[in-house]
Amino acid sequence: MPSKPNILLIMTDQQRCDSLGCYGSDFVQTPNIDSLARDGIRFDNCYVANTICTPSRASIMTGKHLPGHGVYRLHDILPSSEKLFTCHLQDAGYKTALFGKLHVSGRSFERENRNPNDGFDIYEYAMNPHDVGGTYNSYAQWLQREHPEFFKTLDQEGRNVKNIPEEAHFTTWSAERTMDFIRKQKSVGQPFFAFMSVVDPHDPYGDYPIASLNYIREDKIPEPHGISEEDVHKLPEPIIREHEHSYLGNFHKYDMEDIQEMRKGYYASVAFLDKQIGRVLNCLKELDIYDDTIIIFLSDHGDMLGDHSLLIKGGYFFDECTHVPLIIKPPASVPYPSVVSGLVQAYDIAATILHSAGVSPDVIQKAMPDSRNLLDRTFLKTCRDEVYCLYRNTGIGDERTYFSPPNHASMIRTRKFKLSLYHNAETEPKGELYDMEKDPSEENNLWNDQMFAHIKADLLIKLCNWLTAQEISGLGSRGGEMFPDKSQWLNLNAL
Numbered sequence: 001m002p003s004k005p006n007i008l009l010i011m012t013d014q015q016r017c018d019s020l021g022c023y024g025s026d027f028v029q030t031p032n033i034d035s036l037a038r039d040g041i042r043f044d045n046c047y048v049a050n051t052i053c054t055p056s057r058a059s060i061m062t063g064k065h066l067p068g069h070g071v072y073r074l075h076d077i078l079p080s081s082e083k084l085f086t087c088h089l090q091d092a093g094y095k096t097a098l099f100g101k102l103h104v105s106g107r108s109f110e111r112e113n114r115n116p117n118d119g120f121d122i123y124e125y126a127m128n129p130h131d132v133g134g135t136y137n138s139y140a141q142w143l144q145r146e147h148p149e150f151f152k153t154l155d156q157e158g159r160n161v162k163n164i165p166e167e168a169h170f171t172t173w174s175a176e177r178t179m180d181f182i183r184k185q186k187s188v189g190q191p192f193f194a195f196m197s198v199v200d201p202h203d204p205y206g207d208y209p210i211a212s213l214n215y216i217r218e219d220k221i222p223e224p225h226g227i228s229e230e231d232v233h234k235l236p237e238p239i240i241r242e243h244e245h246s247y248l249g250n251f252h253k254y255d256m257e258d259i260q261e262m263r264k265g266y267y268a269s270v271a272f273l274d275k276q277i278g279r280v281l282n283c284l285k286e287l288d289i290y291d292d293t294i295i296i297f298l299s300d301h302g303d304m305l306g307d308h309s310l311l312i313k314g315g316y317f318f319d320e321c322t323h324v325p326l327i328i329k330p331p332a333s334v335p336y337p338s339v340v341s342g343l344v345q346a347y348d349i350a351a352t353i354l355h356s357a358g359v360s361p362d363v364i365q366k367a368m369p370d371s372r373n374l375l376d377r378t379f380l381k382t383c384r385d386e387v388y389c390l391y392r393n394t395g396i397g398d399e400r401t402y403f404s405p406p407n408h409a410s411m412i413r414t415r416k417f418k419l420s421l422y423h424n425a426e427t428e429p430k431g432e433l434y435d436m437e438k439d440p441s442e443e444n445n446l447w448n449d450q451m452f453a454h455i456k457a458d459l460l461i462k463l464c465n466w467l468t469a470q471e472i473s474g475l476g477s478r479g480g481e482m483f484p485d486k487s488q489w490l491n492l493n494a495l
Contacts, residue, residue, distance in 0.1 A: 003358055004093065004191040005331055006293040008178075008284070009349070010277055011060075011195070013053065013101065013202040014313065015299035017325050019270045027220035028267040032278030033327070036297060040329030042339050043374070047387040047413060048301045048346045051313045051321045052394040056300045056346065058104040061085060063350030063368025065388065067474030072392040073402065075106030078115050085350040086119030086193060088367065092357045095190045097122035099138075099177040100170070100197035103300075111136055120195075124177055129170035129199050129207070130159045139173050159204050166209040166272070171198045175276035179283040186287045193353070196280060200273040201303070203248070203312060205265030208272050213264075215271035221263050223256065224306035226318070226441055232309040235445070236422040236429055238407035242314040245397040251309055259306040266305060291332035294356050296349055299324040308442070315391045315403070317411040317420045317432075318442055322389050328352070330375055340374075342383025343413065348372045369473065387413045388466060412463045418442070419459040433459070 017023045021030045022037035023044075049059035049066055058064075058071035061084040066072055069082050084104065086096045098120045105115055107127045111134030114123065126139035132155045133140070143151040147168040154161055166172060178196040185192040200208075227235065229251065232243050244250050254262075277297075284290035302321045304310040313321050324346060330336055351371035354364045364371070372379055393406035408423040413436070420432040433446040433456050446452040 005356060006182075006185070006191055006289060007089075007094075007193045007353055007356065008182075008280070008293055008295045009193070009195045009197075009353070010280070010295070010297045011101075011197045012273060012297075012299045013197075013199045014301060014303045015201055015270065015325065016302035016305070016320050017323055018320075019201070019267060020325055022327070023325060027217040027222070028270050029215040030270060030274040032274050032281055033297060033325075036277075036281065036295060036329055037327045038338075039332070040295070040327055040338075041336050041374075043326040043328070043344055044339060044341045045343045045383075045387075046298075046324050046326035046346055047322050047343065047389060048324055049388070050390060050394055051301045051315070051317070052391075053103050053300055054106060055390075055394060057102070058082075059345075059347040060298070060300065060349060061102075061104050063347050063354075063364075063371035064474065065345075065347065065370060065470055066390050066392070067470040068368075068370065069474075071104065072390075073394050074396060075108065077105040077109050080116045082115075083117040083367065084115070084119045085354055085368070086195075087117050088119075088354050088359050088363060089193050089357055090119055090121065092354075092359050093191065094193045094357060095122075095185055095188075096120050096193045096195075097124070097178075097181045098195045098197065099124045099181070100174040100195070101125075101127055101199055102197065103127060122181065126170065126173075129164070130154065130161065130204075138177075139170055142173050142177075143168060162206040163210045164207045166211065169207075169209060169272070171200050171273050171276045174198050175279050178280050182280075182283055182289075183287065186289060191357075193357075196277075198273055198276070201266045201269035203262075203266075203303075205262045205269070208265055208268040212268040212272040212275075215275075216264065216267045218264055221260065221267060224259055224309075226308035226443055229309045234429075236420075236425045236431060237427050238403075238409065238422050238425060239310070239316045241397070241403060241407070242316060243309055245399075245403070246311045246314055247396050247398055247400065248311045249398050251311060254306075254311075263305050266303065293329075294331065294353075295327075295329040296353070297325065297327040298346060298349060300346070314395050315393070315407040315409055317389050317391075317409070317418065319440075322411065322413075328374060330356075334375075336375070336377070337380060340380055340383065342380070343385070343387045343415065344372070344374060344383055345387050348374050385414065386462060386466070388463075389413075410463055410467065412459055412466070414459070417455060417459060419456065419463065421460065421463065431456075 022034040050056045124138035125136045150168040352374040355373045389411040391409045429447040434442045
C-alpha cells in the first residue's frame with residue numbers, strides 16, 4: 001500500500017442495502033457502485049450508531065459512538081472540543097476537501113457556522129438541496145452562477161420542486177466539484193482526502209431527474225414487507241407512535257399506490273447517484289490514480305419505505321434503517337477478501353482511513369479507541385462480536401418537535417440475534433428480540449417467548465455492560481479530578 005494513498009469517501013443519505021445490485025437488487029441499475037464492489041471489499045453487516053443523520057454522521061466523522069461525542073439528537077451541536085478524523089489527516093500532510101453535506105451538528109447551526117475542528121482545507125458545504133439560504137451553501141452559490149433560472153425556481157418552491165434537471169442537481173454539483181479537486185491535486189502531487197457527500201436518496205422522493213426512471217424496473221420493485229399494519233400494534237409503544245406520527249405523518253394517510261410512488265422515486269435517485277459516482281470513478285481512472293486510491297462508499301442510515309408499516313426513519317432498529325451498505329476499495333496491489341460477512345460499525349471507517357494514511361496507532365487509539373481498522377486482515381477474520389445502535393429521542397414527529405413522552409432505546413446485534421430495549425416503554429412488550437438467521441425480515445418478536453428468556457437475559461447484560469463502559473470512557477468525570485495526597489488520606493485506624 002502507498003505510504004500516503006489518496007482517499008475518496010463517498011457518502012449517500014438514507015440509503016438501504018437492498019438498493020444496490022451488489023447487495024442483491026434486480027430492480028435498480030447501479031453498475032458503477034457494483035463495479036466498485038467487485039474491485040474492493042463488500043461488507044455485508046455494517047450497522048450505524050444511530051438511525052438519524054446528525055448523531056450517525058457525528059459518529060462516522062469522529063470514530064466514536066454517541067456517548068463519545070455527545071450528539072444524541074437531530075438538532076444537537078457537536079462539542080467544540082471534538083475533532084473530526086480529517087484534523088488528523090491534515091496533520092499527516094493531506095489536503096482535505098468537503099463537497100456536500102456534513103451534518104455532524106444540527107442544520108440550523110451548520111448553515112451559519114462551521115464546526116471548530118472540522119478539519120477541511122476546502123469547505124464547500126451544503127446541507128439541503130431545497131434550501132438556497134444560509135451563509136454556508138456552496139450548492140446555492142454554484143446554482144446562482146451556473147443555473148440562475150433554476151435557482152429562482154428552487155428559491156420560490158423549495159421542497160415542492162420535482163424532477164430537478166440533471167445538470168442543476170445537487171448530486172451533479174457534488175460530483176463535478178469532487179472531480180475538479182481531484183484533477184487539481186493530481187497536478188500538485190499532494191495526497192488528498194475528498195469527501196463527496198450527497199443527499200440522495202433522502203426524501204422528498206420526487207426530485208430525481210426524469211431520465212433516471214430509465215434505469216429502474218418499476219414492475220420489479222417489491223411491495224413493502226414485514227409487520228402488517230394490524231400487527232404493528234403488538235410492537236413496543238414507541239414504535240406505534242412512530243407509525244402514527246412520523247414527520248411524514250400518520251401511516252394511514254398513504255395507500256399502497258403512494259408507497260410505491262415513494263419507492264419508485266427513491267430507487268430512481270439511487271440510479272442517478274450511481275451515474276454521478278461513475279463519473280468520479282472514471283475521472284480517477286483517466287488520471288491513472290484509481291488503482292492506488294482508497295475509495296469508501298457508505299450511507300449514514302436507511303429508510304423504511306413502508307416496510308413494517310413504517311415510513312422514513314426513527315426510533316426503532318429494523319435492518320432497513322440500521323443496516324447500511326459499505327464498500328472499501330483498497331489499493332489494487334493489496335489482496336483482500338471480496339466479501340466480509342462479520343459485524344462492523346459505520347464509524348470504523350475513521351480508524352481505517354487514519355491507519356491507511358500512516359497516522360500513528362497511538363494517536364488513533366487515543367482519539368477513537370472504539371473504532372476499528374477495516375483493512376486489518378486479522379480483524380477481518382472475525383470482526384466484531386456485537387454492534388450497537390442508540391436512540392435518545394433523536395428524531396422529530398409530525399409536529400416538527402421531539403416526541404413527548406420521549407423515546408429512548410438501545411440495540412445490540414450479535415451474529416445470530418438482535419435485541420432492542422425501549423427504556424421508557426410503559427406497556428408490554430418493552431423490547432424486541434429477533435433471530436436474525438431464521439427470521440432476517442424481523443417479523444417474529446421473541447421478547448416474551450420463554451424459550452428465549454435466557455438469550456434475552458444474556459443480551460440485556462451485555463448491553464448494560466457496554467453502556468456502562470461507554471459512559472465511563474466517553475463521559476468520564478466531567479469536572480476533572482483532584483485526588484488527595486497521602487497527607488490528606490483519612491486515618492481509618494482512628495475510627
